[in-house]
Structure formats: C-alpha cells, structure tokens
Amino acid sequence: MSLEIALLRHDLRVGDNPLLCGPLSDHLLCVHVLDRAWLEPLAGPGVPRIGPARLKFLWESLIELRGELLRRGSDLLVRIGDPVEVVADLALHHGATRLRVRREAGSDETETVCTLGRRLRGRCAVVQVDGGMLFEEASLPIPVAALPATFSAFRRRVERTGQVPRARPSPLTLPPWPRGAARGLPALHALCARAAGWQADPRGAFRFVGGEKAGLARLDHYLWQSDGVARYKQTRNGLLGADFSTRLSPWLALGCLSARQVHDAVRTWEAEHGASASSGWVIFELLWRDYFHWAGRQEGRALFGARSLPVPGTAFRAWAAGETGTPFIDAAMRELAATGWLSNRARQNVASYLVRELGVDWRLGAAWFEHCLIDFDAASNWGxxxxxxxxxxDPRDRGFHVLRQAERYDARGDYVAHWLPELASLPPGAGRHRPWRVAPRRFPRPLAVPAPREDGEWPPAGPEA
Known part of the structure; x- marks a missing residue:
C-alpha cells in the first residue's frame, strides 16, 4: 500500500488544488506546519512575522479545511515546528513514497523544499507543483528566466499569447488517512487561543473570516449581490466602507481561493453582464499578483534586500504607531493595527511617507506589514x-505627495476623522489633513512635511485591491 504526503502551505482549499487532484496514492496524509520561526521576534522591528490578525485567519482557515477534508474521507494534521524536521519525520515514520508540495515564491519556503529533498533522497520523492496563480510555469507564455523587467511588458505578452486555464473542480473523495497517523489540530489550540480572542476594530466595516467557504461567499457577494465589480474601477481608491474593493486578498494570500477561481467567476459575470473596464481591472490586478509571484521566483533571496534589517529609530516607531502628526498616515497605520487590513491607496501612501519623507529603510516597512497584514503575501508585499x-x-521614482493625495481621495477628511476622532471637531476639508495650520495649539507640526514633487502612481498587486 503506497502513501503520500500533501504539504499544504498557502493552498488551504480543496477546489482548484493540484495537491489534491490527479492520480493519488492509496493513502494520503495532508499536513500543515506552522513554522515556529514565524512566532519569534524578527530582527529589526522586533515583532513576530505573523501577528494576531493573520494567525486568527489562519486558524479559521485550517479548521474549515479540516472539515472539508473529513467530508471527503481524509483529514488534516497540523503541527508547529521546523517544517523540515516535522515533514521528514512523518515521511520516514509512515514510509511515504512521495511528498507533494506547491512551489512558492518565498526564498524560505523554497529552501525548505530543497532541504527536504536532500533529507529524503532515495527514500521519498519530493514533487513540486504550481498552483494558486492564473498560470502554471508550463502555461506561462514567457520563460521565468526571461521575465520582463516591467509589468507592462509582461501584461502585453500575456494578454496577447496567454490563455488562463479554468479552475479544477473540487475532488468528491480523497484517499483515506493512513492507519495509526495522528489526527487533528491539537498543537495549535493553546497558541491560537490568544489569536481567537483578537477582534478587529468594528470601525473597519468588514470582518474577514478564514476558509474557502467564506472566500467563495465574499466573491459571490461582490459579483452577484453588491454588484461591486461593475463599479470597481471608480471605487477602488476608496477608504471607507466594505464594498469599494473586492477584499479578496486574504483568501488569495493563504490559498483559501485560487486566482483561477476568481478569474472564472469574473468571466462568468462578464458573460451575463458584459465585460467592462471595472471587471477587466480585477483581472488586471490578478495579473499583477502573478507577475510578482514569478518575479519572486526569479529573484529568490534578493527580493528581501541584501543586508540584515537595521535597528528601528524614532521615526519608524512613530510611523508604526500612527503618531507621525500627519493625519492621513496616522489614520491608515491605526487602521492597519486595528484590523489587519489597509486599502491599496492607503498602503501606497504610508509606504511612500516612510521611505521618502522619513528616510527609513524600506525593509523595516515591509517587515512591519508582514507582521500586521491578514493578507500578507511574500512576493506581492516585498515586491x-x-x-x-x-x-x-522598474526603479522609477514613485513617491507620493501624501497631503495632495489625502485632499484628493479624502476631500472632507472623513477617513482621518474616522480613525482619529480628535479631528472630528475640525471643519470638514483640508484643515483635517493639516490641523497644525488651523489649530496649532492642539496639533503640533508633523515629523515631516512632504517635499514638493509630482505624485507617482503605480497599480496594486492583486485584489485587495
């Protein structure tokens, strides 16, 4: 009797999951390993790589995935530890003949698979597959080694010669659990008890719930109930409310949804309502997500910078705490801490402010986002x-003048007053974004006032979006 292991990392779904499709062995052991290193303080910002918002979303996703696997005759084993040690021990203990794992863009995940291959050589074959994206490497119309330096060139090539395959259906049944194998999620209970108590601030207007079912429900709501996709190009720069963007990025990041599932659903909507600039923009952002994935695969560890992270200074700590004195930045950073999510427009502005105005190393900002975001995706975030x-x-200057941005996208100052209630007493308008001018005794000048520059613009990387 043959046995294989499916190592589920950022593919926590049963639909369109290549690890659960195709010819499988007599027995299947599905495993998720939460890397203990993610729970340890990261040099630089001094916080764990995974914060409470994403940890709770992960916990919810694993619980639902286990239920779906049980309904199909399988189960899910969850462990905390070194993925190499955990998976190698399971493979050798159960005499597994094959380990199946998705090929990731992150260098840590890639190194894990390489080390497993060396550890298991001659005893268990390690098979990597592509999944979760619009394209697999075999169907990508450009060799990864020849990936264009710009997204625009990638997009033109893909739209001209590429064809996105349809999502695979969910399997009706799966091979049974190996006899004598441990079951369930006990290792996460104590750890996630803390995360389970974390609650997003209700001012966020939307509650993310982990799992494939919740992801599909959100997709259905956005396409067929709110009809938000028909207005997306006009609303995508919004700051307040639940439906100005798709908000699919957390489910895409953890693999509770695949890009092809979203692509198929949008094309179905277009078949009934007609294609539009708005529906096309959702596909456009899925392409951005693919581009960053393939770029991450090509660049490896260079994606994360060449040196170790510096020790944060006063400017970084003020930025992270939402205490820079610039309301548009502080409101966004407080929303991020309180909800684990941030709109694309706000992400671009807080990043530009940290790097351009405060002069802080960009990698500290990327690491802080990794800790805070529910929808952290290594390739998209660091890219x-x-x-x-x-x-x-594509190293052009994409700096933003955040005060002009604030007055353009939050003309009345409703967003900043929403997250900084002390501004609500000021008249709606530009004064809420420059309170040190209208009420200098109450509001001191910020850490940095943006230098004159033209606003840069660049598209988001996958629907958060």
Whole structure:
C-alpha cells in the first residue's frame, strides 16, 4: 500500500488544488506546519512575522479545511515546528513514497523544499507543483528566466499569447488517512487561543473570516449581490466602507481561493453582464499578483534586500504607531493595527511617507506589514515595497505627495476623522489633513512635511485591491 504526503502551505482549499487532484496514492496524509520561526521576534522591528490578525485567519482557515477534508474521507494534521524536521519525520515514520508540495515564491519556503529533498533522497520523492496563480510555469507564455523587467511588458505578452486555464473542480473523495497517523489540530489550540480572542476594530466595516467557504461567499457577494465589480474601477481608491474593493486578498494570500477561481467567476459575470473596464481591472490586478509571484521566483533571496534589517529609530516607531502628526498616515497605520487590513491607496501612501519623507529603510516597512497584514503575501508585499523604494525591477521614482493625495481621495477628511476622532471637531476639508495650520495649539507640526514633487502612481498587486 503506497502513501503520500500533501504539504499544504498557502493552498488551504480543496477546489482548484493540484495537491489534491490527479492520480493519488492509496493513502494520503495532508499536513500543515506552522513554522515556529514565524512566532519569534524578527530582527529589526522586533515583532513576530505573523501577528494576531493573520494567525486568527489562519486558524479559521485550517479548521474549515479540516472539515472539508473529513467530508471527503481524509483529514488534516497540523503541527508547529521546523517544517523540515516535522515533514521528514512523518515521511520516514509512515514510509511515504512521495511528498507533494506547491512551489512558492518565498526564498524560505523554497529552501525548505530543497532541504527536504536532500533529507529524503532515495527514500521519498519530493514533487513540486504550481498552483494558486492564473498560470502554471508550463502555461506561462514567457520563460521565468526571461521575465520582463516591467509589468507592462509582461501584461502585453500575456494578454496577447496567454490563455488562463479554468479552475479544477473540487475532488468528491480523497484517499483515506493512513492507519495509526495522528489526527487533528491539537498543537495549535493553546497558541491560537490568544489569536481567537483578537477582534478587529468594528470601525473597519468588514470582518474577514478564514476558509474557502467564506472566500467563495465574499466573491459571490461582490459579483452577484453588491454588484461591486461593475463599479470597481471608480471605487477602488476608496477608504471607507466594505464594498469599494473586492477584499479578496486574504483568501488569495493563504490559498483559501485560487486566482483561477476568481478569474472564472469574473468571466462568468462578464458573460451575463458584459465585460467592462471595472471587471477587466480585477483581472488586471490578478495579473499583477502573478507577475510578482514569478518575479519572486526569479529573484529568490534578493527580493528581501541584501543586508540584515537595521535597528528601528524614532521615526519608524512613530510611523508604526500612527503618531507621525500627519493625519492621513496616522489614520491608515491605526487602521492597519486595528484590523489587519489597509486599502491599496492607503498602503501606497504610508509606504511612500516612510521611505521618502522619513528616510527609513524600506525593509523595516515591509517587515512591519508582514507582521500586521491578514493578507500578507511574500512576493506581492516585498515586491511592492521595493517599487516604493525605487529598488525594484522598474526603479522609477514613485513617491507620493501624501497631503495632495489625502485632499484628493479624502476631500472632507472623513477617513482621518474616522480613525482619529480628535479631528472630528475640525471643519470638514483640508484643515483635517493639516490641523497644525488651523489649530496649532492642539496639533503640533508633523515629523515631516512632504517635499514638493509630482505624485507617482503605480497599480496594486492583486485584489485587495
């Protein structure tokens, strides 16, 4: 009787999951390992790589995934530890003949698979597959080694010659659990008890719930109930409310949804309502997400910068705490801490402010986002921060004048007053964004006032979006 292991990392779904499709062995052991290193303070900002918002979302996603696997005759084993040690021990203990794992863009995940391959050589085959994106490497119309330096060139090539395959259906049944194997999620209970008590601030107007079912429900709501996709191009720069953006990024980041599932759903909507600039923009952002994934695969560890993270100074700590004195920045950073999410417009502005106005190393900002965000995705997060810093694949100046941005996208100052209630007493308008001018006794000048520059613009990397 043959046995194989499916190592589920950022693919916590049963639909369109190549690890659960195709010819499988007689027995299947599905495993998720939460890397203990993610729970340890990260040099630089001094916080764990995974914060309470994402940890809770992960916990919810794993619980639902286990239920879906049980309904199909399988189960899910969850462990905390070194992924190499945990998976190698399971493979050798159960005599697994094959380990299946998705090929990731992150260098840590890549190194894990390489080390497992060396550890298991001659005893268990390690098979990597592509999944979760619009394209697999075999269907990508450009060799990864020849990936264009700009997204625009990638997009033109893909739209001209690429064809996105349809999502795979969910399997009806799966091979049974191996006899004598441990079951369930006990290792996470104590750890996630803390995360389970974390609650997003209700001012966030939207509650993210982990799991494939919740992701599909959000997709259905956005396309068919709110009809938000019909207005997306006009609303995507919004700051307040639940439906100005798709908010699909957390489910995409953890693999509770695949990009193809979203792509298929949007194309179905277009077949009934007609394609539009707004629906096309959602596909456009899925392409951005693919581009950053393939760029991350190509660049490896260079994606994260060449040196270790510096010790944060006063400016970084003020930025992270939402205490810079610039309301548009402080409101966004407080929303991020309180909800684990931030709109694309706000992300671009807080990143630009940290790098351009405060002169802080961009990698500290990327690491802080990694800790805070529910929808952290290594390739998109670090790729976007490199763009802001002008050290990415297309190193043009993309700095924002955040005060002009604030007055353009939050003309009345409703967003800043929403997250900074002390501003609500000021008249709606520009004064809420420059309170040191209208009420200098109450509001001191900020840490930095933006230098004159033209606003840069760049697209988001996948629907948070």
């Amino acid at each position: 976007n921060w490199r763009y802001v810093a002008g050290v990415g694949r």
